[in-house]
Amino acid sequence: MKVIGIASSPRKGGNSQTLVEHILSGAREAGATTELVRLCDLDIQPCKGCNTCKTGQPCVIQDDMGELYEKLADADAVVFGSPVYWFRLNAQAYPFIDRFYAYLKPDFTTDFPKGKKFVTAFTCGGVGPEVLNPLNDYLKNVFSFLGFVDAGFIWQGQCYQLDDLAKYPEKIEEAKALGRSLIQ
Numbered sequence: 626m627k628v629i630g631i632a633s634s635p636r637k638g639g640n641s642q643t644l645v646e647h648i649l650s651g652a653r654e655a656g657a658t659t660e661l662v663r664l665c666d667l668d669i670q671p672c673k674g675c676n677t678c679k680t681g682q683p684c685v686i687q688d689d690m691g692e693l694y695e696k697l698a699d700a701d702a703v704v705f706g707s708p709v710y711w712f713r714l715n716a717q718a719y720p721f722i723d724r725f726y727a728y729l730k731p732d733f734t735t736d737f738p739k740g741k742k743f744v745t746a747f748t749c750g751g752v753g754p755e756v757l758n759p760l761n762d763y764l765k766n767v768f769s770f771l772g773f774v775d776a777g778f779i780w781q782g783q784c785y786q787l788d789d790l791a792k793y794p795e796k797i798e799e800a801k802a803l804g805r806s807l808i809q
């Protein structure tokens with residue numbers, strides 16, 4: 626079983642990345658192999674909307690998305706972690722999501738392997754479920770279109786400074802349990 630964590634925050638070692646890492650650590654405890662990918666370490670350019678991919682040709686953009694796509698296709702579960710920036714995901718998350726368009730065939734079906742598990746992990750400041758639930762629904766819609774199944778949602782507020790998540794040991798335990806639950 627392979628579990629890949631995707632951290633979208635530009636802040637290395639920040640709260641949302643750490644929340645993802647705790648989920649991955651739970652998955653490892655249960656026997657999975659895991660990998661963490663930080664989107665900001667990669668070159669993932671925005672979709673140009675050229676629709677070349679809808680003529681049966683590959684994406685015209687040559688960057689790190691192709692390799693990341695292969696990793697996702699190879700994983701059994703994906704954990705996506707993001708901070709909340711102005712009531713949505715941070716900017717670096719969106720090019721990654723948009724570029725999945727190139728992996729939809731001209732008839733908008735996909736050969737992406739079905740049934741992989743998808744987990745959402747957010748950290749934020751002061752917002753609550755009224756903002757986070759719709760954001761989770763948005764991600765679940767995107768990834769269910771690609772054939773993923775919902776495998777959980779976790780979040781923690783009041784995470785402003787780099788290691789604020791450490792103030793919430795019960796959330797860290799919940800994250801590890803969520804990671805372990807992926808291996809069933």
Ligand SMILES: Cc1cc2nc3c(=O)[nH]c(=O)nc-3n(C[C@H](O)[C@H](O)[C@H](O)COP(=O)(O)O)c2cc1C
Pocket residue numbers: 634635636638639640641642707708709710711712713748749750751752784785786787
């Ligand atoms: C540009 C920016 C916008 C933010 N907007 C919000 C917001 O709308 N609501 C909120 O609760 N927190 C907001 N925050 C706080 C972050 O979501 C929070 O600090 C988060 O835990 C940061 O994650 P990180 O440590 O992984 O980078 C914002 C932070 C930044 C830098």
